[in-house]
Amino acid sequence: MSRFDGRTPDQLRPVTIQRGWSKHAEGSVLVSFGDTRVLCTASATQGVPRWRKGSGEGWVTAEYSMLPRATNTRGDRESVRGKIGGRTHEISRLIGRSLRAVIDYKALGENTVVLDCDVLQADGGTRTAAITGAYVALVDAVAWMQANHLVRLKARPITGSVAAVSVGIVDGAPVLDLAYEEDVKAETDMNVVCTGDGRFVEIQGTAEGAPFDRTELDALLALATAGCADLTKLQQTALATLSD
Amino acid sequence: MSRFDGRTPDQLRPVTIQRGWSKHAEGSVLVSFGDTRVLCTASATQGVPRWRKGSGEGWVTAEYSMLPRATNTRGDRESVRGKIGGRTHEISRLIGRSLRAVIDYKALGENTVVLDCDVLQADGGTRTAAITGAYVALVDAVAWMQANHLVRLKARPITGSVAAVSVGIVDGAPVLDLAYEEDVKAETDMNVVCTGDGRFVEIQGTAEGAPFDRTELDALLALATAGCADLTKLQQTALATLSD
Amino acid sequence: MSRFDGRTPDQLRPVTIQRGWSKHAEGSVLVSFGDTRVLCTASATQGVPRWRKGSGEGWVTAEYSMLPRATNTRGDRESVRGKIGGRTHEISRLIGRSLRAVIDYKALGENTVVLDCDVLQADGGTRTAAITGAYVALVDAVAWMQANHLVRLKARPITGSVAAVSVGIVDGAPVLDLAYEEDVKAETDMNVVCTGDGRFVEIQGTAEGAPFDRTELDALLALATAGCADLTKLQQTALATLSD
Amino acid sequence: MSRFDGRTPDQLRPVTIQRGWSKHAEGSVLVSFGDTRVLCTASATQGVPRWRKGSGEGWVTAEYSMLPRATNTRGDRESVRGKIGGRTHEISRLIGRSLRAVIDYKALGENTVVLDCDVLQADGGTRTAAITGAYVALVDAVAWMQANHLVRLKARPITGSVAAVSVGIVDGAPVLDLAYEEDVKAETDMNVVCTGDGRFVEIQGTAEGAPFDRTELDALLALATAGCADLTKLQQTALATLSD
Amino acid sequence: MSRFDGRTPDQLRPVTIQRGWSKHAEGSVLVSFGDTRVLCTASATQGVPRWRKGSGEGWVTAEYSMLPRATNTRGDRESVRGKIGGRTHEISRLIGRSLRAVIDYKALGENTVVLDCDVLQADGGTRTAAITGAYVALVDAVAWMQANHLVRLKARPITGSVAAVSVGIVDGAPVLDLAYEEDVKAETDMNVVCTGDGRFVEIQGTAEGAPFDRTELDALLALATAGCADLTKLQQTALATLSD
């Protein structure tokens, strides 16, 4: 059975990773998974948060947000409401944890990188696009830090790569990289973050409708692993070209 | 290799489920997983949130919180800081989703149950204890609603049971139901919510140290499934006795 | 005329003071006045707030809060509303002032004790139960500080004891230790904090219905003084036993 | 022994009550107790808060605040800090309760009066000046409501008068109406709200230094009762003249 | 004397106005003034804010915000700080007022348009770029409303056009459309909003260094009027082409 947009179950949407989108940030990527577009900037600064001072170790953190009209219906700004919603908190924490999984804090030294992932247009999979794009921005920011001698040239603060993708059971079938139209009717929804060598950094699976059994879980994990491998290649290609 | 408290890798801590702890709430449970103690109250009220009015369907939601000195070091109150932290948000959402997985909204009618899970003492696994206890409080609250004719006597608003447990890789070995001392040194930490018939409602696995591979994941899932089955029995036993 | 629960006008409800309720806090007491149950933890730390640094003097403060379903109808969490209500502020300040009345700051040294009083179940008199229980938790915390050499063994940071009780005019008659059912119909409501030697630390009397005259005031003060003396004995008994 | 400003122990500071200070408010009073100056405005509106609608009864409430430089050292604005402090909450509640003690809600009908008490200059006793002045503003606002037919001409929404004064033990002696210089060194500080016929509406006594005994309490209550009687006369005189 | 980027004093930076940037919003424009890039979306909805209901009139409002790394140094998110800063408030209000100057509320009917202006990259003149772009997004949104019969086809809710530009005195000379490098050293900074027929909607001039005299003011107003005329033509050109 074909998907609403003609994709096969194991097919990603068209993915683009545009480096150097911003003139100010040390690393910046406009990433798109189909119509989902996320601007990821990596801000590198000397020093670490207070609780980490004197440790000799660095820090990497992330903040995720959606523009109010990134979605079909305008949402209130969290700045206007005066507080961050639970979903925003949850995704920001997920992005930070995912990237920290490939960071060697000692090699980074007492420096901090903040990843800002702002969703300019949403069409499903914003958090997985954010992680995939933020990794590339992070690589550029660390390279900038080395070029500017914040980090020793021989240090390898980044120990691997991470990419993320969503999988889910839609109309009874496991599919990869759900667009919004599929997301709203998925019975099970899972986000998987993998390293470039195929191991898991994070698995978050939720039964939106009926609980899922072990067979379904295995099918979803297989799709996700393959999808992350594809994204890893796209990240490598993007990083192989010179950024302006 | 034995664990710090003498348990085998697949052994739960002593679990107690004390129903009817509060005289006010429609359902209330003091649940303990070892030294972790969570007070779960279920508040049943007529009516639903505004966005659901007129739908004929009910709603179930949850709020999780820790007393400031539930942990070894006193934490600031979120009410004093004036905002809810990301971790609290995340766990509240997890508990709510987990319980909604076994709710038939139509059968519940336009009624709401709020589960408050307040951690009185923390020693690892507070969110899984909360889910496991909240389920029992929810059952009591729905029974109260039926006895008080908010819900038809023949309705079955609860379609199954849910229980939750943590698993992780500690000192290289997969273990069940981590106490705090194990939690802080776990390389991988996973919370699993299962239905009473052994299917998955939620899987949240995080590589705290090194990423984990498929073999490790399979071992963790097996431990969690067995642990949830044990908890399901303890829930059934608790519910078999009369609450005062 | 007998009271709704059979007590005489000058009779306390059954009072229990359970020490060592929490494994983490330096002092912890689960206190109950009838169905009112308050968990009081005393957290002792080195150092004082910024405005007191270098003074050589310590500090004692308190925070009071109610679990959302401590009462008959669920209340919103103050953390969710993003601010502390006036009643909470007022009671927290009262508890702190009451305990500071028996503290010798110099003898305490530059150390801080925070008393957290969380109402697990409310049935009238939560603030007086909190003060009475918090005093016992404070004694245990100071003993812990001496055992751990934060405070000199010969120092006497606690100069006396405090206990508190409510009194009021219900159905025209002065009565001691009002339960919720009495509280809601009291014409006058008064909370009195006394030292163990029978002097006043705090008197807060409010005419809820008609203003009260001097004769009524004198009757209330006599009841309160006797009630506090009874509570002082119960505190001494609790402290005479070893805590676990 | 004479006081720092030459007063006898039972002497009020010079008190002025200036009606009609504001052109907008239905009642407005600039009250001064010595150098303490409080602007009290009474805003009368049709309708009541949501929780009181349909009851046929009115409502009276109060908000107290200090200008940032009302005191010797500038304080941060609560609007800038984004929250109301405990002291402000406590005093606002005290003022509201005190005035409601002389309100017949039925006679007021479904109307609301809000008393705003803004301290323009502080020198001790701001809350007692606020209550004393707010009563006069309230009388003017109710008269305005009657003149404008919000309240029936024959109704008597105000059933009595209230005035308030502070008393305390300074240098071992009980004194009336403490100025700031006395307030900071008072061992015991008490605020007393009386009706015009000499009964008590509110008594709030606090041992700032040593606890106080019954003899001291009796002396303070006698001073306060006499002071309130003096203030009652000053209120009557102010109300006897025409406001502009 | 030539400017740092080779422009003449009366020359705009390269301006682009890209319509239809977002697939969700009823109108959307990515506008750039040199390196300043602002995403303007116009969200059209039926209904008006509560205070305007039943008036038969519509409403137009705006919200301005900067992504945290739009500038050279990362700024904290206002959602994280929990409040909106003064500058953000001020600019949001300016944009809303400017667009409302060309709205016929009656012709708009009881409909609302919200303009969200999010600065993706900042290099001076973000508020003037936002106004200029938001106007174009507004035109598209109103056209959408007419096509979807929210507004009568014959109605003319937009009565004219608005564009905005900054002018300032830099190194003693009046110049048009300041880039950030010029903005920081401007002695006087002025933002001017004009209608398409050359009248003023808003003038905001500030002496950052020395106060300015009437001669300087006249020179700035002349530059601004000409600059707005140029921007008006660019808006017309953008609107003459079909948006996708």
Place this chain on the structure above:
Amino acid sequence: MSRFDGRTPDQLRPVTIQRGWSKHAEGSVLVSFGDTRVLCTASATQGVPRWRKGSGEGWVTAEYSMLPRATNTRGDRESVRGKIGGRTHEISRLIGRSLRAVIDYKALGENTVVLDCDVLQADGGTRTAAITGAYVALVDAVAWMQANHLVRLKARPITGSVAAVSVGIVDGAPVLDLAYEEDVKAETDMNVVCTGDGRFVEIQGTAEGAPFDRTELDALLALATAGCADLTKLQQTALATLSD
């Protein structure tokens, strides 16, 4: 055509500038423009905000606020709402900028002056009255700083004077110093801040109704310049007398 209160188009309302209104503040002025009354206090302290430390330069800032019943209808307190509104932010920033225009930061040394402008009664032109009064309070505060050796006696931290006035087009005619009754029907509203030597510090003109053309703008600027010159003389007269 005469104005509603009989003034000529170029006539100010009666202006009073009462120095030394507060006993606590280093400078304090109760300024009135007709029925508009603003209490301006200047608080001088040693030290500067963190971002300015070590610069050798001082800082001047302002906070504007309205009492809730300063206006005809009671407004909610911003402290109760928990946030500062856009209008308050905007005016506070305007007052601060205006006064900083005549400050020599070096001569002020590392000292801070905070101007609090609290509107006790509003009848149009509150921000211009605030600026005009705050300047006088600032002069007194700086004199106090010199008398108390915070600033060298020979230093001249204040390099000129500032005054402000509103102008507008009402019923088609340009008029000076609008009262509230005129303000609400003005087609164009402009606030102008001038130095004592007749140059501009700030011009903020807004078309409330129809956009305005250059001829109207010139007429408004002429009125404002003359009005500020009159206010400058009144400031000088006030400062020529001794404050108590």
